[in-house]
Amino acid sequence: MPADEIEALAFDVFGTVVDWRSGITEAFTRVGDRAGISADWPSVADAWRRRYRPTLDRVTRGELAWQNFDGLHRIMLDDVLAEHGLDGSDGLGEADREEMVRAWHGLPPWPDAVPGLTRLRERFILSTLSNGHVAMLVHLAKGGGLPFDCILSVELVGTYKPDPEVYRSASRFLDLPPERVLMVACHPYDLRAAAAEGMRTGFVTRPLEWGPDTRVEPPPEGVDLVAEDFNDLAARLGC
């Protein structure tokens, strides 16, 4: 895939641009310390995130009304805390839970994200294309200094990935044919859905997304480009 066929890059955000596991573990530790509660916070963070796909699938199947990530995160968090015995009078209270939901708005970018995006932005239009809602993505971009040109979100079409409508909306809002837009993600399911709508696809490996020594998914078949991180992505696209 020659780089000059591409005009815009659309980025998945959670896992691909920002390190949710470190950010959420840190927030749990802070909130837990304050409340005098200790737990295996990385495992609680993982359990929270594991509820993500099945919960979104319930929305795309129409079993649960569309709501933004704050709403869904709160539902999932309450379940996860109950499951781990962290609710009740000696568990996390209302304000703690709100703070944890809000922690998803302030996750740290992977170390290569800002330098890589800065290089890529010289040549391409950079957009998010995320399951996060617009305000959340604005907070993440602003807080992390992420130089996006545009914030695109599933919120604009009222569904969730991998609904084809999400990928079509990127092409529509950027006013580009899908093959001029490169979807960048570390999750094969996202890239498969993007490719099915005619987008180009770039797989970025994020071996630490679920912590050290975890199984890393291989790139999907037929992917246009594989990169180690965003600096490598910039180099492969001639930036």
Place this chain on the structure above:
Amino acid sequence: MPADEIEALAFDVFGTVVDWRSGITEAFTRVGDRAGISADWPSVADAWRRRYRPTLDRVTRGELAWQNFDGLHRIMLDDVLAEHGLDGSDGLGEADREEMVRAWHGLPPWPDAVPGLTRLRERFILSTLSNGHVAMLVHLAKGGGLPFDCILSVELVGTYKPDPEVYRSASRFLDLPPERVLMVACHPYDLRAAAAEGMRTGFVTRPLEWGPDTRVEPPPEGVDLVAEDFNDLAARLGC
């Protein structure tokens, strides 16, 4: 209105952030010189822009299907050129007209826009809230170096200002109560419509929008803030 009540600023773009008259006059001059056609290009630019409000009003009344600005600009341009005797075999051809429609994607910011926005961005979330479509606004922001955090457009709700739905959508997508968002514009009708939806309003004077020695509209009654330009706006908001 204390500045700490405001979290985000939503900007009108054409006239408020960018100088459409200079940009369009320059593009007409370039295209005309190439085609060997001379005309009073500033007047043609003004005539094109004067068709703007009546054309958008036809869309909001449901008489014309929603389409993006490229489509509407082309319809208006063809009419204006015919009106000025600039069509036919010795007028502007198809490629020239496409170039003129595209010129709206590359308009120059007013000289205070980038420095003012840069100061404001330190403290506030900055978004567009424009009748331009998303791709057009991305091109304007990227080309002009305008540091917006977010691109909001009427395209996201399929209508045009001053439809109340446009202003409600800003509040919804920014996930803020309307009174936490300051609508910034040089056009009273825009601010009146924003205020009717509970937004705060900031009027910026743009005495040269329609060229020198033209009538300048006074700020609307009840406006929260009046500023001479974006640097003055930044100062008045404590930036």
